[in-house]
Amino acid sequence: MSLDIPALRDAFPSLRSGIAHFDGPGGTQTPAVVGDAIARVLTAPLSNRGVGILSEQNAEDAVLAFRHAYADLLDASPDGIVYGRSATQLAYDFSRHLAKAWGPGDEVVVTQLDHDANVRPWIQAAERAGATVRWLELDPATAELRLDALDDVVTERTRLVAVTAASNLLGTKPPVARIARRAHEAGALVYVDGVHFAAHQRVSLRALGADFFVCSPYKFFGPHCAVLAADPALLDTLTPDKLLPSTNEVPERFEFGTLPYEVMAGATAAVDFTASLGDGATRAERLTDAFERYDAHELALRRRVEEGLAALGDRVVVHSVAADRTPTLFFTLPRHDPQEASRFLAERLVHAPADTFYAYEPFRALGVAADAGVRVGLAPYNTESEVDRLLAALAHFLS
Structure with missing residues (x-):
């Protein structure tokens, strides 16, 4: 249909x-339903998360609904859904988290196809750690990455490959699953910028082979925010800098400060709006x-x-x-x-x-x-x- x-x-x-x-x-x-969802949560009884009173429960419900909506959207676990202010902010945060384990002799791979939000944070983190940056180059004649060099660029020294699932400039969708397979063979992690991709194609974290996948709801009818999806077990291996009394639970340990419950509700409504246009039991x-x-x-x-x-x-x-x-x-x-x-x-x-x-x-x-x-x-x-x-x-x- x-x-x-x-x-x-x-x-x-x-x-x-x-x-x-x-x-x-x-x-x-x-769409109006997204604005309505934001207003409904923001103007209802609302407090910090908890279960002791309606205002606390409303906040808790907004967070849980958000995690489950984006788990459905990205074929991921709700416990691996991290809220972020923007994709740029998430890339900078996770570059710092991951770079704690990098050092001289390690390598990070970035591409000439990516938005700078999936390039500069990794370059800067690598420089601070003393790691080397290597590039997958873009062929301007085909608007494709030069993957004939993939086996040479990704080596046993590679710790992370950062690649877009779709170029926000050219629209090019590189073969992320192929790149991820090569990265995993080398023992590297794969961080996928799916901001442009997720607006146009059904996402499967597993099928792509992404260890981390980031998207931004405002690219597909939602409010201005971002989402990172990963395996909760992988997230549990990372130790971000955080406030001493803040929780160490995953995924909350990566979300700093009080969450914007109303924005999360709007982001959930954006997923539900798209789902309302399709048929299916779930x-x-x-x-x-x-x-x-x-x-x-x-x-x-x-x-x-x-x-x-x-x-x-x-x-x-x-x-x-x-x-x-x-x-x-x-x-x-x-x-x-x-x-x-x-x-x-x-x-x-x-x-x-x-x-x-x-x-x-x-x-x-x-x-x-x-x-x-x-x-x-x-x-x-x-x-x-x-x-x-x-x-x-x-x-x-x-x-």
Whole structure:
């Protein structure tokens, strides 16, 4: 079955503005049910977690619901779900936790495909520990990682491989399971940035082979926060710096200070919203079905965008050419300023930003000057008519 797009769009009050949002990779719009969930928890009786009174129980329930929702979303254990303020914050936290065991002679692998949040924290932690950083390089012609060098880059000295499940700039989905197998053969851990991936494809922590998987609910209709999933047994081997009276239980030992219960409730509601669009006996089954519907709809729109960009000839250079990719397209305009193009589109209520999008290493590998490209990222609420508006406006700008 397909998505009921008019019904889906009706759930998003912001879409009534008339803006065609192609900025999904930077953060999606939010359905009313998510805002309602935040307000309901925030304005109900609410205290620090406990079971002695209703206000304490409400906080406890919000935390447990959050852990179970993201366990279903990520095919993980509820006891391995860690709340974070952002994916960047989680990467910095876990780089410090893990680097306690690193030293001279150890190696850390990062890639030229990743958002800088999954690069710089590891480089900086490695430098402090005296470890060496090695790179999986990006082939700009294919927008793929050069995995012919994988066996040489990942060695018995490797302690961690940090890799994206999908590039927020190019949409490229590298073969994470293959990379993880090689890392595990070498005795290394695998930290996967799934922020862009989790918005478009059903996640399985186990199938990917990720030891740590991070996503951000605001990329798929939720509030601004992040989630890390891992095996609780693995988390139990890590000893973060923490306050003396704070709990040492997993996963709470990695969550510093009082949790934002209302934000967690909104993040749970985002998962439930997606599940409501699919069929199945369980929430996990409904999520799988919903993501299949997302994929079919977004793929059709992506092809429509690609055909429209191809019709513009050499006035547009599309860099998102990987064989397996999300519905995200990054392109440059050889004879025009992309910032001007983005402003031109915005004046016509089409939001397609031009920026580096914190994809510092991919920009360097592509040989693209800073801010010299436009990104079009599709979300399930986008429509064919919005795509046509985008293409018509872009053609007008380039004429």
